[in-house]
Amino acid sequence: DFKNIDPSRTRVILIEVGPRILASFDPTLSARATRDLEKLGVHVWTNSRVTNINADGVFIGNEFVAASTIVWAAGVAPSSMNKNLGVPLDPGGRVIVEELMNIPGYPEIFVIGDQAHFKGVDGKPLPGLAPVATQQGRHLAKNIKAMVAGKTPKPFRYIDKGFMATIGRNKAIAEVGKLKLKGFIAWMAWLLVHVYFLIGFKNRVAVLLQWIWSYFTHNKGARLITNRDWRTHTGPESET
């Protein structure tokens, strides 16, 4: 795959506004991820805020970096509807909620998941991740059931089962409580966890076999769209 791309003629720059990438991980794992990316040829620019993007490239303040392919991965913005609620929001636009996940002053209105700013035990807001949303959903369902039955609802506590990130082939970082994994072991752990959480034995076996095949054949299964006509189809043909 990708035989028409000469990696020596490409330049990949990862721009991060914070002092380090993957800031939710331990600093040692962030540093390892940076090193692994740099070994892959990626330039990691930290403390750099993207201020504008146009068709020719990216602005970092007054500095301009010419680029034809720009991937924006700075997270998702909360729903603009939050602004209409007239309730306290955090600077990112998430609704600040109390420990029962209700809006302050409104014990009967709850906000959970990505739209909620819920403080974890360390005082920092919980991240916008699927485990947070699912745990909050389950907890809230139990609380509503309890309230309907005239019982007292219980405050929500997030159980952090750890998190992991892959950086490339044989490269990953993982943090589970005090356990910190990196390199091949972390990559294997990432792989096994993802296969384990697939639904159904058949799916697990199928995905595992596909991954083994990709690993040994270097065949990713992805394909490049080399026909660029889609960029210019603005006429009636594209509207049909």
Ligand SMILES: Cc1cc2nc3c(=O)[nH]c(=O)nc-3n(C[C@H](O)[C@H](O)[C@H](O)COP(=O)(O)OP(=O)(O)OC[C@H]3O[C@@H](n4cnc5c(N)ncnc54)[C@H](O)[C@@H]3O)c2cc1C
């Ligand atoms: C590209 C991407 C990759 C991600 N990868 C991971 C990952 O690897 N691991 C991980 O843990 N998390 C990941 N996340 C985050 C994870 O998807 C979210 O944290 C999680 O889905 C939040 O659940 P939620 O129920 O709060 O919101 P959502 O899952 O976003 O559900 C909200 C739903 O509400 C609907 N909706 C929105 N506005 C309205 C409206 N006005 N009226 C009615 N319906 C509306 C939306 O269409 C959507 O279906 C990823 C997110 C993205 C975008």
